[in-house]
Amino acid sequence: MPLRDLTRRELIQRLGAAGLVLGSAGAVARARWDHGAGAGPAAIDRAITRDFRLSSAPGDLPELVVAKNDTDPAALVRKAVEALGGMKRFISNQDIVVVKPNIGWDRTPIHAANTNPRVVAEVVRLCYDAGAKHVVVTDASCNEPNRCFQRSGIWKAAYDMGAEVILPATHRFRTMRLKGEVLDEWLVYTPLVNADKVINVPIAKHHNLAKYTAAMKNWYGSLGGRRNRLHQNIDVSIADLAQFIQPTLTIVDATRVLMRNGPQGGNVADAKDMHTVIATTDQVAADAYGCQLIGRTADEIPYLKMGHERGIGTMHWQTLRFKEV
16 A cells, blocks of 8 residues: 555554654554663664644634633643543543653742643543553653652652653663754654654743743753753754654643743742643644743744744744633
8 A cells, every 4th residue: 555545553553663763653662662672872763753743633623722710730731621622632542642741850849940740640630531541751851850750749740640650761762863953863762752642741931042941842851962052053953853743732831930040940939820721732833822921922932933934833823723711
């Protein structure tokens, strides 16, 4: 059968058998990559884009949902996802799902440097309720991972909901060919790409270099090595990463937002309660809307224009079907 006539899952399986993609190539392949068999730092995967998006969306559903004005983070997540069509629209029976929060920093939830643990826990619960076989929660932290995962509250919150929480370790990184303008070959954190579905769950906050960070910038947590070197060309590297990993769903935690001195923060006075969650299938639009929360516009964020021009999504979120709940 010609490749153009295959379904997405059949295409991924066929490419996986040829060693060209990690996406849904099967449990045996996932286990082999995750545990590093034959995948030392010198190994190079001739990768294609990790595109976990659905092939189509119902035309009567909103494309961007903003849930507001509820002090319960879990309730905001439920309202946003339900308005987008419900988690069963995105997760199928027996799916292996990776949930990618921001767990980069040795901070507590009040500092708003990491994703709110109650937001993460509710995403995990919704995935299992939708029929997911297995849910993994992970990130490649900037600070010491054990402390980040524990102090953020995410480890316990996700584990209590039945998720497998994976900490970064050397054997879980593999050199891959990202084919970006800045990111050509780089160490990639394989648990984030060895899945059937990927849900990006960043926190909205200020960033000293990028001006704003949430959905697109959150993929920095998919890289190993000296990723601070990428700060010399941060906007292009963010666009490269967003092109490499395109998630099934993006859920932005803006329940408490770091307004300044990001991304690490540390001063409680720098954070502000906003009781907001953004849900969308367009990671560029998520950031274009979200940056307004810290007083920015999409035109002020160079990587948003790059993402828009590359066709990853739209920076003109106003053109999407929009719903506020």
